[in-house]
Amino acid sequence: MAKYAWMYRLGLTPWERYGAAGGAQIEGLLDREGRERPTGPGRALDVGCGRGQFTPVLARHGWEAVGVDIVPEAIGAARRKGPEEVTYVVGDVTALRPADLGTFDLFLDIGCFQGLDPDQRAAEGRAVTAVAARGATLVMLAFGPSRYRRLVEGVSRAEVEAAFPGWELLTVEDADPTGLGWPMNRTSPKWYRFRRAAE
Secondary structure: OHHHHHHHHHOOOHHHHHHHHHHHHHHHHHHHHHHHOOOOOOEEEEEOOOOOOOHHHHHHOOOEEEEEEOOHHHHHHHHHHOOOOOEEEEOOOOOOOHHHHOOEEEEEEEOOHHHOOHHHHHHHHHHHHHOEEEEEEEEEEEOOOOOOHHHHOOOOHHHHHHHOOOEEEEEEEEOOOOOOOOOHHHOOOEEEEEEEOOO
16 A cells, blocks of 8 residues: 555546546435435545545535545645545554444445455455444445556456455446546446445
């Protein structure tokens, strides 16, 4: 994960391009999550939040939003940007604990999972499960495997499912690649939606 700290320091953050490209789609996905919860929006965790590009969107949709990232510089930038009602925490997404963060009803992972190695992906799955409330939802954007995997990473559906064995995969939807630029627009990005069992 140290590579991300170096990339932030160098100003190389291509993953942030998806904010403009997928904004409308993200808004729609979060609207759905709020509507389908009987009690409305609860607590949400932005997994690998970086400089807080999407965490405030969760707050705008009524969620008690928390962003977590392992890069202190990114969290510092997110805190400076605000808003005040959003909480940002320096932490390892592969080692989340209820004692530190509490539990969450929604998880948003936009490009974090795909940047981990296989052991780290399994660890993220365990960590998210550890802080997930019963019936929690996970919404994840990930690029698919492609010939450009060494440049932009990417994971298969099987790799995503394998990391979350206690979760039901509800939907897999194509993500809009418009505005991503080459080679990210050649990776067949997908939105995955999981639900943790309520019992």
